[in-house]
Amino acid sequence: VHTPAFFERNAGLLSSIQLTSPHGQRAVSLQERQMEMLRDKIRGLEKRIMEMIRHSQDNEAIAERLHRWVHAVLLAHDPATLAEVMLDQLRDLFLIPQAGVRIQLGTLACAQTVSDDARSFAASLNQPYCGLNAGFEASKWLADSASITSLALIPLHHEGTCFGLLVLGSPDATRYSAEMGVDFL
Numbered sequence: 001v002h003t004p005a006f007f008e009r010n011a012g013l014l015s016s017i018q019l020t021s022p023h024g025q026r027a028v029s030l031q032e033r034q035m036e037m038l039r040d041k042i043r044g045l046e047k048r049i050m051e052m053i054r055h056s057q058d059n060e061a062i063a064e065r066l067h068r069w070v071h072a073v074l075l076a077h078d079p080a081t082l083a084e085v086m087l088d089q090l091r092d093l094f095l096i097p098q099a100g101v102r103i104q105l106g107t108l109a110c111a112q113t114v115s116d117d118a119r120s121f122a123a124s125l126n127q128p129y130c131g132l133n134a135g136f137e138a139s140k141w142l143a144d145s146a147s148i149t150s151l152a153l154i155p156l157h158h159e160g161t162c163f164g165l166l167v168l169g170s171p172d173a174t175r176y177s178a179e180m181g182v183d184f185l
Contacts, residue, residue, distance in 0.1 A: 066184060068093055069089045069090065069094075073089065083103075087100065087101060090168070098143060098144060098148060098168070099167065099169070100167045101156075103163055103164030104119070114165075117137065118138060122156075122162050122165040125153065128152055128153060128154045129153040130176040130180050131177060132150055132151075132173065133150060133151045138167045148169035150170050150174065150175045150176040151169050152176040153165060
């Protein structure tokens with residue numbers, strides 16, 4: 001009564017007040033029930049907002065690392081070291097345990113022979129494959145292929161033709177999963 005603007009200055013306090021029913025546990029006023037429902041809804045919305053903020057911050061960090069990776073690759077002027085720079089930077093910036101690449105271009109070190117099955121598999125991918133390592137030939141391109149349980153297989157395309165495959169591997173079975181987004185990949 002003496003401070004009518006108290007709840008305007010302390011709106012957070014108002015949302016935390018728990019009113020008790022004058023009828024004990026048997027009856028609850030409509031107003032109290034509506035307030036409780038609104039509090040639950042607000043808590044749910046606050047949780048969703050926090051998740052969106054976290055995802056936004058994660059995506060921003062990924063985009064920054066991707067920018068640094070592209071910058072390093074563009075500065076690698078020697079075609080003989082391009083694949084090595086690309087893979088080293090991927091491992092370093094994105095904390096990828098193992099990475100490998102095979103392409104069908106010229107005499108680069110990464111232009112090693114691959115089987116027709118691996119070539120047709122890479123060409124059949126419309127987007128990156130993320131999931132468990134089901135004994136893919138490409139997993140054997142990695143240094144410690146026996147420890148790899150999940151993979152990201154990224155087809156490399158130019159003008160509609162697949163010319164290679166980038167392989168990211170992890171011993172963590174949940175690192176690359178079918179449910180993950182592939183926008184950055």
